[in-house]
Amino acid sequence: MSSDLPHATMTAAYAGWAPVYDALCGPFFAQGRRAAAQAARRAGRRILELGVGTGLSFADYGPENEVFGVDISEPMILKARRRLAAGSYPHIRDLRIMDAHALAYPDASFDCVVAQFVVTLVADPEQVLSECARVLRPGGEIILVNHFYSERGAIAAIERWSARYVGVIGLRPDFPLSRLVRWAERSGGIEFAGSEPVEPLRVFTVARFRRQVAGLAAAS
Ligand SMILES: C[S@@+](CC[C@H](N)C(=O)[O-])C[C@H]1O[C@@H](n2cnc3c(N)ncnc32)[C@H](O)[C@@H]1O
Secondary structure (H helix, E strand, O other), X not given: OOOOOOHHXXXXXXXXXXXXXXXXXXXXXXXXXXXXXXXXXXXXXXXXXXXXXXXXXXXXXXXXXXXXEEEOOHHHHHHHHHHHHOOOOOOEEEEEEOOOOOOOOOOOOEEEEEEXXXXXXXXXXXXXXXXXXXXXXXXXXXXXXXXXXXXXXHHHHHHHXXXXXXXXXXXXXXXXXXXXXXXXXXXXXXXXXXXXXXXXXXXXXXXXXXXXXXXXXXOX
């Protein structure tokens, strides 16, 4: 498995991606993004979206939601703020530049934390998940969508090979879901609630984790 991507790689990569992101990544990720937002809406009203990017998910939520978006990249958040300024998304309550490793929100303040195509890119995924768990109310859910590493067979070999070249542009094709499931098992307060491929291509997977009603152990 390739190593976790440092912050500096990520901010440099997304400064480059910001001007072209919507054209290149908008349609490609649309179904996964929508599937994750639908799952988040089922989990509750008050939603924190990590790595909100340019705000391509805004239309995937409904008027019943209160959505708070954060992203580490200033150029991406500036694009999201411009999208918001059009006025069509009153359910988007706040957009902030923030590192998902240290969320400036109180404990138990959201029904759901959702991250579309983010968790495999952060410098310390377990720390990010522990922050998600902290800001979730008991019974709340973490919803992730990503391409996860196949772990076996020819596709896994291609994913391992390509990981050597694409880290610099902020991609991580050899990241296994099992790593996040292991984090949940250690957490003492989060259970893995299942995963489902996104139709029709099944390249992306929505994974769900639920905060149990009993207290959390530290699990980063
Ligand atoms: C592949 S883009 C996905 C953007 C958006 N979620 C979407 O589906 O279009 C990954 C995003 O995660 C953000 N990101 C990476 N590391 C982060 C971190 N530590 N904290 C917050 N955002 C981060 C990047 O700046 C980028 O906007």
